Amino acid sequence: MVAKQTVFVNEFTNGILDPAQDMLGPVKDGGYIIANTAPGCWGPMITPCLRGGHEVTKPVYVEGAEVGDAIAIKINSIQVTSIVTASGNDAPVEGRFIGDPFVAVKCPECGEMHPETIIEGTGPEAIRCKQCGADVTPFVFTNGYTIAFDSDRKVGVTLNKQAAEKVAADGKKYMSTPENSVQNPIVMFAPHDLVGTVARLRPFLGQLGTTPSRSFPDSHNAGDFGQFLINAPHEYGLSKEQLEEL
Numbered sequence: 309m310v311a312k313q314t315v316f317v318n319e320f321t322n323g324i325l326d327p328a329q330d331m332l333g334p335v336k337d338g339g340y341i342i343a344n345t346a347p348g349c350w351g352p353m354i355t356p357c358l359r360g361g362h363e364v365t366k367p368v369y370v371e372g373a374e375v376g377d378a379i380a381i382k383i384n385s386i387q388v389t390s391i392v393t394a395s396g397n398d399a400p401v402e403g404r405f406i407g408d409p410f411v412a413v414k415c416p417e418c419g420e421m422h423p424e425t426i427i428e429g430t431g432p433e434a435i436r437c438k439q440c441g442a443d444v445t446p447f448v449f450t451n452g453y454t455i456a457f458d459s460d461r462k463v464g465v466t467l468n469k470q471a472a473e474k475v476a477a478d479g480k481k482y483m484s485t486p487e488n489s490v491q492n493p494i495v496m497f498a499p500h501d502l503v504g505t506v507a508r509l510r511p512f513l514g515q516l517g518t519t520p521s522r523s524f525p526d527s528h529n530a531g532d533f534g535q536f537l538i539n540a541p542h543e544y545g546l547s548k549e550q551l552e553e554l
Contacts, residue, residue, distance in 0.1 A: 311336040311371035317343040323360030326523045331369040351491035361410030361527030386511045388461040389484040394495045396452025409446035412542035417442035430476035452499025466505040472498040
């Protein structure tokens with residue numbers, strides 16, 4: 309394929325970085341990548357069909373790059389598109405995963421692995437298995453908050469119960485979730501343990517990396533979190549030696 313000066317990215321992985329899958333691009337050496345990223349990370353954490361705990365953009369091939377090469381990337385700008393988001397302290401729900409709630413979610417009733425889900429209402433019990441209707445979220449909040457941003461995306465303030473529930477009813481709109489994203493919007497949980505807390509908004513890139521040499525859950529790409537894959541009981545488990553090779 310002919311390399312492009314600018315590559316626009318609005319496609320996402322299923323949570324697994326896989327070198328066997330086609331990449332986007334290629335982008336010219338010295339070219340530009342413009343990506344409309346999906347919100348992270350709580351939305352993917354409550355979306356069982358995503359197998360890594362994140363929903364990252366598909367990799368882009370850089371013209372002339374070969375295995376082992378270093379790539380220099382300069383970030384020209386980051387623009388926050390979400391109007392509201394939510395976060396908090398997580399607690400995995402036992403019985404709804406095999407070994408790792410980020411990677412191997414299992415429906416507690418029908419046993420479906422990585423089940424597709426539907427949303428029924430709002431709150432932490434709204435995510436249901438599409439096949440049998442069971443409550444299937446692998447994570448809930450122990451404490452959480454919903455935070456809204458000003459129009460300039462410079463400051464945020466945490467919402468009360470009434471406002472959080474209004475946002476929860478139309479989560480994809482308030483989070484500006486990209487069309488090709490499959491994640492469930494975390495604001496639909498309507499957390500509101502902190503109310504009226506003001507915070508400065510300073511956007512950052514999140515994760516930026518290269519495609520590994522084998523299929524790998526995207527949230528486990530760092531050395532510390534990757535330890536959870538050693539002898540894991542799910543399909544993405546690795547030996548210590550395999551992890552060291554990545």
